[in-house]
Amino acid sequence: MKTEKEKMLAGELYNAADPQLAAESIRAKVLCQQLNATPADQPAERARLLRALIPNAGTELGLNSPFFCDYGSNITLGDKVFFNFNCTILDVTYVTIGSRTMFGPGVQIYTATHPLDYLERASGLEAAEPVTIGDDVWVGGATVICPGVTIGDRSVIGAGSVVTRDIPADVVAVGNPCRVIRHLRPADA
Numbered sequence: 781m782k783t784e785k786e787k788m789l790a791g792e793l794y795n796a797a798d799p800q801l802a803a804e805s806i807r808a809k810v811l812c813q814q815l816n817a818t819p820a821d822q823p824a825e826r827a828r829l830l831r832a833l834i835p836n837a838g839t840e841l842g843l844n845s846p847f848f849c850d851y852g853s854n855i856t857l858g859d860k861v862f863f864n865f866n867c868t869i870l871d872v873t874y875v876t877i878g879s880r881t882m883f884g885p886g887v888q889i890y891t892a893t894h895p896l897d898y899l900e901r902a903s904g905l906e907a908a909e910p911v912t913i914g915d916d917v918w919v920g921g922a923t924v925i926c927p928g929v930t931i932g933d934r935s936v937i938g939a940g941s942v943v944t945r946d947i948p949a950d951v952v953a954v955g956n957p958c959r960v961i962r963h964l965r966p967a968d969a
Contacts, residue, residue, distance in 0.1 A: 783798075783800065784796075784798035784800065784801055785798070785800055785801055785804075788801065788872055788873060788906075788908060789854070789873050789874070789908075790873075791873060791907060791908055791909055791910070792907065793895070793900075793905040793906070793907050794905065794906060794907070795904065795905060795906075796872075796904070796906050797904065804851055804853070805850055805851060808833060808849055808850060808851050808852045808853075811829055811832055811833040811852065812833065812846075812847060812848050812849065812852075814829055815829040815830065815833060815843075815845060815847065816845040816846040816847065818845075820845075826843075830843065833849070833852040834849075834852045834853075834855050834857060835852075835853060836853070836855060836856040836857065837855070837856075837857040837861070838857050838858045838859035838860070838861065838879060839859045839860070840859055840860045841857060841860075841861055841862075842860070842861070842862035842863070843862070843863045843867075844863065844864050844865045844885075845865070846865065846866055847863060847866075847867055847868075848867075848868040848869070849868070849869040849870070849871050850869070850870050850871050850872055850892075851871050851872070852871065853871075854871035854872070854873060854874050854875060854891075855869060855871045855874075855875045855877070856874065856875070856876045856877070857877050858877060858878045858879030858880070858881070858915060859879040859880070860879055860880045861877055861879070861880070861881050861882075861883075862881075862882045862883065863883045863887070864882075864883060864884050864885040864886075864887075864921065865885045865886070866885050866886045867883050867885070867886065867887045867888070867889075868887075868888045868889070869888075869889045870888075870889065870890045870891055870892045871889075871891060872891045872892040872906070872908035873891045873908035873909065873910050874891070874910040874911075875889055875891060875910065875911045875912075875913075876910070876911070876912045876913070877912075877913045877917075878913060878914045878915030878916070878917065878933065879915045879916070880915060880916045881913055881914070881915065881916065881917040881918070881919070882917075882918050882919065883919045883923075884919060884920045884921030884922070884923070884939060885921045885922070886921050886922040887919050887920075887921065887922070887923050887924075887925070888923070888924045888925070889911055889913075889925045890911075890924070890925065890926055890927055891908040891909060891910060891911055891927050891928075892906060892907075892908050892927065893906070893907050893908060893909060893927045894906055894907070895907070908927060909927035909928030910927075910928065911925055911927065911928070911929050911930070912929075912930040912931070913925070913930075913931045914930075914931060914932050914933035914934070914935070914949060915933045915934070916933055916934045917931055917932075917933065917934065917935050917936070917937070918935075918936045918937070919931075919937045920936075920937055920938050920939030920940070920941065921939045921940070922939055922940045923937050923938075923939065923940065923941045923942070923943065923958075924941070924942045924943065925937075925943045926942070926943060926944045929943050929944070929945065929946060929947070930946045930947070931943065931946070931947045932946075932947060932948045932949030932950065932951070933949045933950070934949055934950050934964065935947055935948070935949060935950060935951050935952070935953060935964075936951075936952045936953070936964070937953055937954070937958060938952065938953065938954030938955070938958075940954075940956070941953065941954050941955055941956065941958040942955075942956040942957055942958060943957075943958040944957045944958065945957070945958075947960065948960070950963060950964045950965070951963055951964060952964065
Protein backbone atom coordinates (compact mmCIF):
# COMPACT_ATOMS: atom_id res chain seq x y z
CA MET A 781 0.00 0.00 0.00
CA LYS A 782 1.35 3.43 -0.98
CA THR A 783 1.97 6.19 1.51
CA GLU A 784 0.24 9.53 0.98
CA LYS A 785 3.60 10.98 -0.10
CA GLU A 786 4.08 8.22 -2.69
CA LYS A 787 0.58 8.92 -4.03
CA MET A 788 1.30 12.65 -4.11
CA LEU A 789 4.52 12.24 -6.08
CA ALA A 790 2.86 9.75 -8.46
CA GLY A 791 0.10 12.23 -9.37
CA GLU A 792 -2.61 10.21 -7.64
CA LEU A 793 -5.25 11.57 -5.30
CA TYR A 794 -3.75 11.93 -1.83
CA ASN A 795 -4.57 13.35 1.59
CA ALA A 796 -2.59 16.58 2.09
CA ALA A 797 -3.36 16.47 5.83
CA ASP A 798 -1.23 13.33 6.22
CA PRO A 799 1.08 13.79 9.26
CA GLN A 800 4.29 13.10 7.27
CA LEU A 801 3.32 15.61 4.56
CA ALA A 802 2.24 18.17 7.14
CA ALA A 803 5.60 17.88 8.94
CA GLU A 804 7.56 18.24 5.70
CA SER A 805 5.46 21.24 4.66
CA ILE A 806 6.00 22.94 8.03
CA ARG A 807 9.75 22.34 7.74
CA ALA A 808 9.76 24.07 4.33
CA LYS A 809 7.70 26.99 5.63
CA VAL A 810 10.13 27.49 8.52
CA LEU A 811 13.12 27.40 6.15
CA CYS A 812 11.40 29.87 3.80
CA GLN A 813 10.68 32.16 6.74
CA GLN A 814 14.32 31.99 7.87
CA LEU A 815 15.64 32.52 4.34
CA ASN A 816 13.34 35.48 3.73
CA ALA A 817 14.44 37.06 7.04
CA THR A 818 18.17 36.61 6.36
CA PRO A 819 19.75 39.78 4.91
CA ALA A 820 21.54 39.72 1.57
CA ASP A 821 24.77 40.70 3.36
CA GLN A 822 24.85 37.21 4.94
CA PRO A 823 25.48 35.10 1.80
CA ALA A 824 26.89 32.08 3.67
CA GLU A 825 23.79 31.78 5.86
CA ARG A 826 21.48 32.29 2.87
CA ALA A 827 23.38 29.58 0.96
CA ARG A 828 23.06 27.19 3.91
CA LEU A 829 19.32 27.78 4.17
CA LEU A 830 18.84 27.41 0.42
CA ARG A 831 20.73 24.11 0.40
CA ALA A 832 18.54 22.86 3.26
CA LEU A 833 15.36 24.03 1.51
CA ILE A 834 16.25 22.94 -2.05
CA PRO A 835 18.81 20.14 -1.72
CA ASN A 836 18.60 19.32 -5.45
CA ALA A 837 19.88 22.71 -6.64
CA GLY A 838 22.83 23.11 -8.97
CA THR A 839 25.62 25.61 -8.49
CA GLU A 840 25.30 29.39 -8.39
CA LEU A 841 21.59 29.58 -7.50
CA GLY A 842 20.49 33.21 -7.41
CA LEU A 843 17.39 34.05 -5.41
CA ASN A 844 15.96 37.36 -4.25
CA SER A 845 13.70 37.08 -1.21
CA PRO A 846 10.91 36.64 -0.56
CA PHE A 847 10.61 33.13 -1.98
CA PHE A 848 8.01 30.50 -1.12
CA CYS A 849 7.57 26.78 -1.78
CA ASP A 850 5.56 23.86 -0.41
CA TYR A 851 8.34 21.32 0.18
CA GLY A 852 11.56 22.34 -1.61
CA SER A 853 12.66 18.72 -1.79
CA ASN A 854 10.58 18.20 -4.96
CA ILE A 855 12.42 20.96 -6.82
CA THR A 856 15.43 20.13 -9.01
CA LEU A 857 17.43 23.04 -10.40
CA GLY A 858 20.27 23.14 -12.91
CA ASP A 859 23.24 25.50 -12.57
CA LYS A 860 22.93 29.30 -12.55
CA VAL A 861 19.15 29.45 -12.08
CA PHE A 862 17.84 32.86 -10.97
CA PHE A 863 14.59 33.74 -9.17
CA ASN A 864 13.71 37.41 -8.77
CA PHE A 865 11.63 38.74 -5.86
CA ASN A 866 8.39 37.10 -4.70
CA CYS A 867 8.45 33.82 -6.63
CA THR A 868 6.33 30.87 -5.47
CA ILE A 869 6.67 27.18 -6.35
CA LEU A 870 3.92 24.82 -5.24
CA ASP A 871 6.09 21.71 -5.52
CA VAL A 872 3.56 19.12 -4.45
CA THR A 873 5.20 16.92 -7.07
CA TYR A 874 8.33 17.35 -9.15
CA VAL A 875 9.43 20.68 -10.58
CA THR A 876 12.49 20.36 -12.79
CA ILE A 877 14.23 23.51 -14.04
CA GLY A 878 17.22 23.52 -16.38
CA SER A 879 20.43 25.50 -16.20
CA ARG A 880 20.67 29.25 -16.80
CA THR A 881 16.91 29.72 -16.54
CA MET A 882 15.66 33.05 -15.19
CA PHE A 883 12.39 34.00 -13.49
CA GLY A 884 11.11 37.56 -13.22
CA PRO A 885 9.45 38.86 -10.06
CA GLY A 886 6.20 37.30 -8.94
CA VAL A 887 6.41 34.13 -11.04
CA GLN A 888 4.25 31.28 -9.73
CA ILE A 889 4.74 27.62 -10.61
CA TYR A 890 1.91 25.28 -9.63
CA THR A 891 1.91 21.49 -9.59
CA ALA A 892 -1.09 21.16 -7.24
CA THR A 893 -4.51 20.40 -8.68
CA HIS A 894 -7.90 19.56 -7.22
CA PRO A 895 -10.69 17.28 -8.45
CA LEU A 896 -13.23 18.91 -10.75
CA ASP A 897 -16.11 17.03 -9.13
CA TYR A 898 -17.22 19.08 -6.13
CA LEU A 899 -18.00 16.07 -3.96
CA GLU A 900 -14.57 14.59 -4.55
CA ARG A 901 -13.01 18.02 -3.95
CA ALA A 902 -14.97 18.36 -0.69
CA SER A 903 -13.37 15.13 0.54
CA GLY A 904 -10.09 17.04 0.87
CA LEU A 905 -8.18 14.89 -1.59
CA GLU A 906 -5.73 16.61 -3.94
CA ALA A 907 -3.50 15.60 -6.85
CA ALA A 908 -0.49 17.02 -8.69
CA GLU A 909 1.12 17.11 -12.12
CA PRO A 910 4.85 17.78 -12.63
CA VAL A 911 6.26 20.91 -14.28
CA THR A 912 9.41 20.83 -16.42
CA ILE A 913 11.23 23.93 -17.64
CA GLY A 914 14.26 23.55 -19.92
CA ASP A 915 17.67 25.18 -20.10
CA ASP A 916 18.15 28.87 -20.93
CA VAL A 917 14.47 29.78 -20.49
CA TRP A 918 13.42 33.30 -19.52
CA VAL A 919 10.07 33.60 -17.72
CA GLY A 920 8.77 37.16 -17.44
CA GLY A 921 7.40 38.61 -14.23
CA ALA A 922 3.94 37.74 -12.90
CA THR A 923 3.71 34.62 -15.07
CA VAL A 924 1.69 31.66 -13.81
CA ILE A 925 2.81 28.18 -14.91
CA CYS A 926 0.03 25.62 -14.42
CA PRO A 927 0.27 21.93 -13.45
CA GLY A 928 1.58 19.46 -16.01
CA VAL A 929 3.27 22.05 -18.25
CA THR A 930 6.61 21.59 -20.03
CA ILE A 931 8.48 24.61 -21.42
CA GLY A 932 11.18 23.80 -23.96
CA ASP A 933 14.81 24.96 -23.97
CA ARG A 934 15.65 28.55 -24.85
CA SER A 935 12.05 29.77 -24.92
CA VAL A 936 10.87 33.13 -23.61
CA ILE A 937 7.57 33.50 -21.76
CA GLY A 938 6.21 37.06 -21.75
CA ALA A 939 5.39 38.85 -18.52
CA GLY A 940 1.92 38.23 -17.14
CA SER A 941 1.35 35.04 -19.13
CA VAL A 942 -0.71 32.10 -17.90
CA VAL A 943 0.91 28.93 -19.24
CA THR A 944 -1.78 26.24 -19.40
CA ARG A 945 -0.20 23.90 -21.99
CA ASP A 946 3.23 22.84 -23.20
CA ILE A 947 5.43 25.41 -24.93
CA PRO A 948 8.03 24.09 -27.42
CA ALA A 949 11.72 25.00 -27.51
CA ASP A 950 13.00 28.15 -29.20
CA VAL A 951 9.85 30.28 -29.15
CA VAL A 952 8.46 33.46 -27.65
CA ALA A 953 5.07 32.80 -26.07
CA VAL A 954 2.78 35.30 -24.35
CA GLY A 955 -0.75 35.84 -23.12
CA ASN A 956 -3.62 34.25 -21.24
CA PRO A 957 -3.69 31.52 -22.26
CA CYS A 958 -0.05 31.62 -23.28
CA ARG A 959 0.54 30.95 -26.99
CA VAL A 960 3.49 31.03 -29.35
CA ILE A 961 3.87 34.33 -31.22
CA ARG A 962 7.36 33.92 -32.64
CA HIS A 963 9.92 31.21 -33.39
CA LEU A 964 13.52 31.86 -32.37
CA ARG A 965 16.51 30.56 -34.24
CA PRO A 966 18.66 28.30 -32.05
CA ALA A 967 22.22 29.60 -31.60
CA ASP A 968 23.71 26.53 -33.26
CA ALA A 969 21.41 26.59 -36.35
